[in-house]
Amino acid sequence: MWRASRVRLLLWHASAAIPVVGAAAAFYAPALARTRGVWPAPLDDVYIHFGFARAAALGHPLSWIPGNGYSSGGTSLTYPLALAPGYLLGFRGPWLGLFAALLACAALLDLCRSLRRLLEPRAGPGAASSCWVAWVAPLFVVAVPLLDWSWFSGMEVALLGAVLGRALVAVRRVELAPPARRPAEQLRVGLLAALLVATRPEAVALAAPLAVAAAHAAGSLGAVASLARASLPAALLLGAHAAANRAFTGEWGAAGAVRKLILANPYATPIEKAVEVIKNLAALRVQALESALGGPSWALLLPLLGAIAAIDRRSRRLAVPLLIGAYGSLLLVALNATARYQNLRYAAPSLAMLLVAAALGVGALARRGRLAAGVAAALAFAALAAPSRGFARQIDHFARASANIAGQHVEVARRLGARAPRPRRVLLGDAGAIPYLSGIPAIDGLGLGGYRGMPFARASVHGVPAVVELIERLDAAERPDVFALYPSWWGGLADVFGRRVDAVKIEDNVMCAADEKVIYEADWSALAPPGERRDGVVDEVDIADLVDERAHRYAFPSPRGGWVIGAVLPGGGDGGDGGDGADSAPRFDAGRLIPEGREQSFAIGSVAAIPRGSAVLVLRTDGGGPIALGVAVAAGGEVRVEVPERPADRWSEIRVPLRDVAPGDRIRIRSLLGTFRSFHVWLMRP
Incomplete structure (x- = not known):
């Protein structure tokens, strides 16, 4: 038995x-x-x-x-x-x-x-x-x-x-x-x-x-x-x-x-x-x-x-x-x-x-x-x-999909691994074969790979410029020197900060996000050096930088508002040029769109080196027609600020005197007329 x-x-x-x-x-x-x-x-x-x-x-x-x-x-x-x-x-x-x-x-x-x-x-x-x-x-x-x-x-x-x-x-x-x-x-x-x-x-x-x-x-x-x-x-x-x-x-x-x-x-x-x-x-x-x-x-x-x-x-x-x-x-x-x-x-x-x-x-x-x-x-x-x-x-689909991955991702990994000099770090979007097979360190711009606790996943949901803001936080030697990206996924990054040097295109695509993956050499010269500080600033909020936004409890109008945008323009006003002259080097910044009738707000940092009293709020924007803003501090009354038309080929600044502010106060900026393209906020001594 x-x-x-x-x-x-x-x-x-x-x-x-x-x-x-x-x-x-x-x-x-x-x-x-x-x-x-x-x-x-x-x-x-x-x-x-x-x-x-x-x-x-x-x-x-x-x-x-x-x-x-x-x-x-x-x-x-x-x-x-x-x-x-x-x-x-x-x-x-x-x-x-x-x-x-x-x-x-x-x-x-x-x-x-x-x-x-x-x-x-x-x-x-x-x-x-x-x-x-x-x-x-x-x-x-x-x-x-x-x-x-x-x-x-x-x-x-x-x-x-x-x-x-x-x-x-x-x-x-x-x-x-x-x-x-x-x-x-x-x-x-x-x-x-x-x-x-x-x-x-x-x-x-x-x-x-x-x-x-x-x-x-x-x-x-x-x-x-x-x-x-x-x-x-x-x-x-x-x-x-x-x-x-x-x-x-x-x-x-x-x-x-x-x-x-x-x-x-x-x-x-x-x-x-x-x-x-x-x-x-x-x-x-x-x-x-x-x-x-x-x-x-x-x-x-x-x-x-x-x-x-x-x-x-x-x-x-x-x-x-x-x-x-x-x-x-x-x-x-x-x-x-x-x-x-x-x-x-x-x-x-x-x-x-x-x-x-x-x-x-x-x-x-x-x-x-x-x-x-x-x-x-x-x-x-x-x-x-x-x-x-x-x-x-x-x-048949299994075989074709496997051929797609081998023909595109595996081939890109092979080409990157064969480059001389060897790339320092590659920026990619949720692509596993490239770093695994090439052995090159990588940053996943979509955030699924994780990188030293930085919120790349959340930034990628908000928009590509928010991802660039996080890369700006990295030391120059830590930033990726090559990209392996789908151009259609990364508009505003691949075309702005990259120079196309190679590409892998497949036929009969049934699995990859696009039939062509492009290799770029990176040029981050438009990014600010990490830790750069504008003279006279006691606090600042880099809009669309999710780390900075979280630190200042920043709030944007959601839903149907606050979309992330980005631009590279001269007249930064935040570095060595000492102002916003049009002859300064082009500088990248990301921002958000604040529709008419909606508002953004943030809290002044608790460590801001400013006693209670007067200050100047400086708002960075780009070109566009006349707009009007309403600015209020804490529970105080709203001050209307008229902003004339600005040139499209440079950064512009809006200065708003504040009479009584202190660390922890919440500042509200409402768009009263037109859509406000908000990129950066500085709080300065008067």
């Missing part, structure tokens, strides 16, 4: 490995042919994970590049740690992708094993009629081509699948454990739920109901203590991560949330944000939950089977959290401005949860006798066969 059981288990593992390894080969082989031997990665984000993994392997966890400091931009806390051993074992450069592929296959086989444990019939009625379900469970794992694309992409989705399966098994163990063992099993659920969240943040939509399910299975144990054991690990993880973000970046949220969430847009109205979320939900529903599953009618099979599992007494404690998690995760993903792109990869966790719930539904139906088992087999066959028409398209 023991030998027969062992042979049966080995046969099951072989039968599970065949579809998993076969699906992996179906995706990787054509992609390898397209990339000409470079290990395929259909997303450049894969190389971002590789960068975090390399940093962790070199003793710099939670850093994208050693020396850049803490980064909250990694979408997964655990996945780079899982990849790091591969780097230490010698999987370097693109070949870390081979280790990621092996890890993905192992993770999917682990998910299959978890499904077998959940679906193998226990002794009792229906056991004979449902014994086949565990053997077809691996087919559910690889049945949806859109999900397979993400499973084998090199991203963290396969690892999430393995953790998902183990978390479900842990909930089942709580159900079956004797009372003395249940607290330990509930804590196991809590730890695995925390691991889910650490692997993908939107998995919190599953982690929470799984904790409730574990507490519901408490039996004679106290409900509150049970819920605490199952939920506190995830809550503590989220709290610790938020606290670390706040301490090292000044933001409670991760850089990805700051950069990508629709809610983070400072200019859009609530209605505009809601419309974008609805667009995302519609695209995800139609493309990920309908087309990817075989079409509108066939797509109903997975939710139907999941509902059957939710009704069944033996499986509902797992199925209900899976259904809540699938649709809850999709709602969270819809808040991501990029949810509709990158082949809908953000929908992959939801698809995985639906497939697992459907497998449980097949098992629940099969246990109800031979007739029900026949119906279960028919529904399972239909659910598995319906998406199969998408395999050819998804395999």
